[in-house]
Amino acid sequence: KQEVTQIPAALSVPEGENLVLNCSFTDSAIYNLQWFRQDPGKGLTSLLLIQSSQREQTSGRLNASLDKSSGRSTLYIAASQPGDSATYLCAVDSGSARQLTFGSGTQLTVLP
Amino acid sequence: ETGVTQTPRHLVMGMTNKKSLKCEQHLGHNAMYWYKQSAKKPLELMFVYSLEERVENNSVPSRFSPECPNSSHLFLHLHTLQPEDSALYLCASSEKAKGLAVATGELFFGEGSRLTVL
Numbered sequence: 001k002q003e004v005t006q007i008p009a010a011l012s013v014p015e016g017e018n019l020v021l022n023c024s025f026t027d028s029a030i031y032n033l034q035w036f037r038q039d040p041g042k043g044l045t046s047l048l049l050i051q052s053s054q055r056e057q058t059s060g061r062l063n064a065s066l067d068k069s070s071g072r073s074t075l076y077i078a079a080s081q082p083g084d085s086a087t088y089l090c091a092v093d094s095g096s097a098r099q100l101t102f103g104s105g106t107q108l109t110v111l112p
Numbered sequence: 113e114t115g116v117t118q119t120p121r122h123l124v125m126g127m128t129n130k131k132s133l134k135c136e137q138h139l140g141h142n143a144m145y146w147y148k149q150s151a152k153k154p155l156e157l158m159f160v161y162s163l164e165e166r167v168e169n170n171s172v173p174s175r176f177s178p179e180c181p182n183s184s185h186l187f188l189h190l191h192t193l194q195p196e197d198s199a200l201y202l203c204a205s206s207e208k209a210k211g212l213a214v215a216t217g218e219l220f221f222g223e224g225s226r227l228t229v230l
Binding site for chain 1: 116118152153154155157160168200202204218219220221222223224226
């Protein structure tokens with residue numbers, strides 16, 4: 001059974017800092033991995049989707065990397081802003097059930 | 113209207129009530145999902161519909177009953193719920209190719225329906 005872990009559970013940084021969020025998964029036979037953002041009381045917004053054959057994806061100040069062999073992905077946020085404050089979740093598509101397994105998320109606070 | 117729309121956004125119901133959650137997607141996707149998000153727990157997949165047929169049911173209690181009348185609409189019918197069913201219920205859609213062991217496309221979520229069971 002796939003398990004997805006995100007560390008740390010919460011992170012607080014000053015504005016302008018570059019930061020890295022971590023996601024690890026136990027079964028490396030994945031199809032893809034997605035990073036989402038969730039604001040309080042809201043739904044999830046897809047940030048980046050990395051296919052299993054890819055090593056990284058970039059969108060603006062966000063860069064996600066994937067290392068299948070080690071079961072890890074990182075989300076790099078450059079020049080963080082207070083508007084980046086949210087919970088960031090990673091989800092892995094794997095297994096014969098073809099369903100996403102979510103981590104518990106990292107709650108990010110960017111202080112002005 | 114664009115994206116995935118969920119109604120109502122908030123719902124309070126007693127344990128003997130019957131209510132329904134509605135989801136509508138305007139993205140032309142062929143798969144729709146219901147997820148449950150409880151405090152301090154990862155999202156839990158409840159139901160998957162692909163091409164209007166239910167393809168996944170993760171042992172969800174029968175007090176939750178899904179309905180997918182067409183590829184754009186998904187309902188979750190609720191009856192005799194328990195207080196522990198209080199949660200944020202999220203609908204999502206994606207493009208999903210036919211066949212087994214095929215990756216799910218990028219998932220798009222609605223804003224969620226916050227359910228409180230008294």
